[in-house]
Amino acid sequence: MDDPAMPPPGCPAHGLGPGGLRRLYGPEADTDLAGVYEKLRAEHGAVAPALLHNDVPIWAVLGHSENLHMVRTPSQYTRDPRQWRAIIDGSMGPDNPLAPVVTFQPMASMVEGDEHQRLRGAVTGAMALLDHRGIRRYINRYSNLLLNDICQAGRADVVSQFAEHLPMMVMCHVIGMPEEYNERMVQAARDMIRGTETAIASNAYIMDALMRLVARRRAKAEEDFTSNLIAQPAQLTDDEVAAHLRLVLIASYEATANLIANALRMVLTDPRFRAQLSGGQMTVPEAVEQSLWDEPPFSAMIGYFAKQDTQLGGQQIKAGDGLILGIAPGNVDPVVRPDLAASMQGNRSHLAFSGGPHECPGQDIGRAIADTGVDALLMRFPDVELSVEEHELRWNSSILSRHLVELPVQFAPRPPQDVMARPMARVPGARNDWSVSSPAQRPAYPATPAPQPAAQPAPPPPAPDSAPVAASVPRQGVWRRLVTWWRGY
Ligand code: HEM
Numbered sequence: 001m002d003d004p005a006m007p008p009p010g011c012p013a014h015g016l017g018p019g020g021l022r023r024l025y026g027p028e029a030d031t032d033l034a035g036v037y038e039k040l041r042a043e044h045g046a047v048a049p050a051l052l053h054n055d056v057p058i059w060a061v062l063g064h065s066e067n068l069h070m071v072r073t074p075s076q077y078t079r080d081p082r083q084w085r086a087i088i089d090g091s092m093g094p095d096n097p098l099a100p101v102v103t104f105q106p107m108a109s110m111v112e113g114d115e116h117q118r119l120r121g122a123v124t125g126a127m128a129l130l131d132h133r134g135i136r137r138y139i140n141r142y143s144n145l146l147l148n149d150i151c152q153a154g155r156a157d158v159v160s161q162f163a164e165h166l167p168m169m170v171m172c173h174v175i176g177m178p179e180e181y182n183e184r185m186v187q188a189a190r191d192m193i194r195g196t197e198t199a200i201a202s203n204a205y206i207m208d209a210l211m212r213l214v215a216r217r218r219a220k221a222e223e224d225f226t227s228n229l230i231a232q233p234a235q236l237t238d239d240e241v242a243a244h245l246r247l248v249l250i251a252s253y254e255a256t257a258n259l260i261a262n263a264l265r266m267v268l269t270d271p272r273f274r275a276q277l278s279g280g281q282m283t284v285p286e287a288v289e290q291s292l293w294d295e296p297p298f299s300a301m302i303g304y305f306a307k308q309d310t311q312l313g314g315q316q317i318k319a320g321d322g323l324i325l326g327i328a329p330g331n332v333d334p335v336v337r338p339d340l341a342a343s344m345q346g347n348r349s350h351l352a353f354s355g356g357p358h359e360c361p362g363q364d365i366g367r368a369i370a371d372t373g374v375d376a377l378l379m380r381f382p383d384v385e386l387s388v389e390e391h392e393l394r395w396n397s398s399i400l401s402r403h404l405v406e407l408p409v410q411f412a413p414r415p416p417q418d419v420m421a422r423p424m425a426r427v428p429g430a431r432n433d434w435s436v437s438s439p440a441q442r443p444a445y446p447a448t449p450a451p452q453p454a455a456q457p458a459p460p461p462p463a464p465d466s467a468p469v470a471a472s473v474p475r476q477g478v479w480r481r482l483v484t485w486w487r488g489y
Pocket of ligand 1: 071079108109123249252255259296297298325351352353355357359360362365367
């Protein structure tokens with residue numbers, strides 16, 4: 001006889017849908033998606049049948065090596081959603097909450113072969129021309145601007161007041177529109193990703209800013225990513241330039257904000273880090289890397305699509321089937337991590353940036369923003385600690401990502417710092433056990449710490465034209481060198 005206490009089969013609370021397949025959405029998945037993946041792994045192994053919103057069937061790829069095989073085998077799997085049966089037969093229609101991420105757009109992330117090489121080549125060519133050291137200086141400066149806003153209060157939510165702003169500030173600067181960075185831009189990016197009712201208006205707001213930027217740079221090139229992109233031999237159209245600027249802006253905003261928040265949470269709460277930090281072993285880049293294993297900023301990607309009948313993880317995959325790139329479940333695959341508590345120090349083979357031809361080309365920038373931002377915060381507030389109990393922290397989860405709602409912290413109030421001072425100047429009295437950056441990655445410090453400025457309001461962000469990113473400094477006189485140093489170069 002049926003147990004009256006059990007929900008009937010097919011009930012969303014049960015987590016099962018048609019055919020007894022597990023749902024990757026609904027109450028159970030919303031509260032414990034990792035648990036659903038582990039049930040799937042126990043029931044089916046490395047590749048499991050599951051259901052997306054509206055009960056669209058999908059393969060969840062859970063194994064580390066199966067995920068890598070999929071992304072590295074473009075002859076069998078494509079990122080182009082036009083080859084997905086669910087798109088072709090209309091079962092993944094425009095009303096599906098996942099439609100925005102699976103509707104085809106002519107962008108590097110959704111095309112294959114020669115077209116992929118052309119579009120991705122333009123993005124990577126434009127990135128290669130960026131002055132990475134200059135960008136690090138800006139990351140540090142923007143970090144300190146944000147920290148100035150919170151330093152006197154002695155408490156803050158470092159998700160909404162730091163992690164969500166820093167990547168947008170940096171990326172607006174990198175693409176050449178620092179003046180467009182504002183609360184509305186952050187809000188718009190957040191809206192687009194979360195698929196709220198205002199997502200379409202937010203997309204229009206961002207695209208409008210990007211199209212104006214493209215027009216300005218067509219008229220007159222500057223030293224920034226947008227001008228670099230326009231100048232690439234791929235000869236992108238204005239629409240293609242804007243679409244790739246949006247791809248870069250949104251990919252970096254969401255993922256890097258998550259990475260900063262996750263890494264900070266880990267550093268603040270995980271006894272492994274506290275212990276290792278006080279022993280001077282663990283650097284911020286290592287903490288960031290561990291968080292890329294344990295809480296990857298994108299938990300999954302939808303998706304990859306089978307171009308032909310094939311096999312993966314013992315399952316028969318049919319041409320046109322959809323597969324989820326299971327970043328979070330692949331990172332905890334017991335085959336590669338039999339002991340989840342073991343440190344992954346020195347091992348970068350996590351799936352956070354995927355792999356194969358579509359592997360994230362912005363990972364160095366993402367890592368630099370997270371490393372430098374977390375480091376700047378710990379340097380300014382060496383006494384920072386959580387102001388709530390760890391078990392009170394809440395996450396917003398979806399198939400695609402899992403982010404901290406808030407990370408409330410407290411620290412002794414301090415006066416603002418002069419953000420134009422030499423980057424990474426040490427705060428006198430900073431506790432040594434937070435000195436977590438790897439010495440190899442630190443720029444050389446002056447022998448004497450830079451003077452502490454008196455409390456004063458933060459100056460505005462550097463003007464775009466007065467402070468170009470790329471800087472190869474020719475031999476200069478003393479005064480020029482002093483001015484150059486003062487402006488952070
Ligand atoms: C910590 C931050 C980041 C994470 C975790 C991340 C992760 C990813 C992942 C998982 C993909 C999908 C790969 C696939 O389709 O198999 C991707 C693609 C991409 N990312 Fe990132 N990303 C980050 C930051 C950035 C930044 C800062 C940029 C730009 C400056 C960027 C630009 C891109 C682009 C252009 C693609 C599409 C590449 C292609 O399909 O060929 N990402 N990223």
